[in-house]
Amino acid sequence: DAGITQSPRHKVTETGTPVTLRCHQTENHRYMYWYRQDPGHGLRLIHYSYGVKDTDKGEVSDGYSVSRSKTEDFLLTLESATSSQTSVYFCATGPRIQETQYFGPGTRLLVL
């Protein structure tokens, strides 16, 4: 596996609280992505980054924000968590467009 880690790996939180998930890579990949995985929906892109401080929205970005201040770190923030954001969140990285995306181990988030 590529050097991609996610923290925390598991989190339980309450509705209305802010939550930040971290993705850290040691591959020096330019592109980083946040996906959520839900039964029946596959992997859906939340936000992605194409360089330090360069980010853009994916198909399910409402309620989420991201930041990338360093090449190696990509943070996903749930501003005010809702039960609909209960999901498994995967970070991925890639060196170039339309090449392999390498996934992190995932973060399982439960919003009560």
Place this chain on the structure above:
Amino acid sequence: GENVEQHPSTLSVQEGDSAVIKCTYSDSASNYFPWYKQELGKRPQLIIDIRSNVGEKKDQRIAVTLNKTAKHFSLHITETQPEDSAVYFCAASMRSEKLTFGTGTRLTIIP
């Protein structure tokens, strides 16, 4: 935006038989089509990909075919083995950083 449909959602095959998973995409500008495999509790991993200038690509027991006219592509696994049991995702990309994934196929190999 791009829309990718994947069928079937579940598939069971006898060990040694072949498995085929099909995906259709909506935007004719899409030109990159990867397939990812996700074993239970694990992260997705790329197993094969194809670009629009190629009609077929093989890697040992795995092959992918692309029909640009019909806007569909398929994953073929021959001589299936127990370790092929997993969820498989197709995806499509339109000359961009982003991938649009299908909803996944849970493949079960019956010993």
